[in-house]
Amino acid sequence: MASWILVPCLVKLRSEFNAIAPARDKSSDGSVGDAAHQDSQSDHNPDETGNVPIRDADKVNEVHAIDVDVDLRVPGLSMENVVQFLLTRCRSGAEKRLRYIIYNRRIWSASNGWRQQNYTGSNAHDHHAHFSSSYTTSHEASTASWHLEDVPVALTADDKKWISAEIAKQVKAQVDDIWAFNVGNATGSAPQRADGALVTANIRAGAIANDYMPKLRHAVDQLSQQIADLTEQVTASRSS
Ligand SMILES: [Ca+2]
Ligand SMILES: [Ca+2]
Ligand SMILES: [Zn+2]
Known part of the structure; x- marks a missing residue:
């Protein structure tokens, strides 16, 4: 039995990635922190037993981040398309379940109005995109659609x-x-x-x-x- 769970909203987000990109490469996917993450503060660590940035309201041992491989293997659909689509929803207030996104040397956070900033961490995040979720119980639990099926796909x-x-x-x-x-x-x-x-x-x-x-x-x-x-x-x- 796993001693932690991935918050349901991110389980849903990952399943929508699988739905729009059924043949996507998953080799750079991830959820729970590896040994390297455990040493540092990360949403990839289970929140009751690991080093996380926020103490939440419950006692459920939850992981609040997923990494999704950038290689979606759908012609005309890129991770950039998906990230920009989610950012548009976050900025409009339609989507409240994310705390920040890191992708390809850039980071966007709810705390600064989802403005783009350079990401200078050692991992450039050019093989995967990182999605950190909210620690608010109702947002964690929401498995409402992320609407990824509406991400615009360029014509080939x-x-x-x-x-x-x-x-x-x-x-x-x-x-x-x-x-x-x-x-x-x-x-x-x-x-x-x-x-x-x-x-x-x-x-x-x-x-x-x-x-x-x-x-x-x-x-x-x-x-x-x-x-x-x-x-x-x-x-x-x-x-x-
Ligand atoms: Ca918790
Ligand atoms: Ca929680
Ligand atoms: Zn990550």
Whole structure:
């Protein structure tokens, strides 16, 4: 039987990391302090038996910190994305369960309004991010969602290609629908496709209809290509 527990809010945070990054590398993960931590004051030490910065209200032997490996192994999702997402929630007051975060030579603390400061400790925290939790009993115990599923994920090159192709396909389908529109039924005459009606109308008007149809088709195809190109540009600029 373990002589300590990880506070439930951090158990939940870790499980959400596992949910959004199921294949993530865990080799730099951690919760309870190793021998090195036990010598110094750390939220990784169990709070009733170890050296911790705060004495809390209960007698439960709790660990108040987790380390999460930075390698999430999800294209377009970085630890930086997750840390910035959590900081936004902390700064807005929506999230109160964290005391501080250390990641990649920076530290953000509740006690100074979550402003970014340089972290100059011997471990740069570039292989893992450190999350220290509150020692307030209600915050420790809260397993409410951390909303990590809402962390924005950047589009990959493949995503962009897929979206562009999808849009081009949809535009093409719309154009085809227009050509296939049954103008005959719409005007109460015999069934007739729009492109056919156009040919007929041109013939009746004495125009050289069969010369115009391919040109018109070409123009519509160009238009749909322009829409697809534009969409690709917009997609690219949004995610850069
Ligand atoms: Ca305790
Ligand atoms: Ca406690
Ligand atoms: Zn740590």
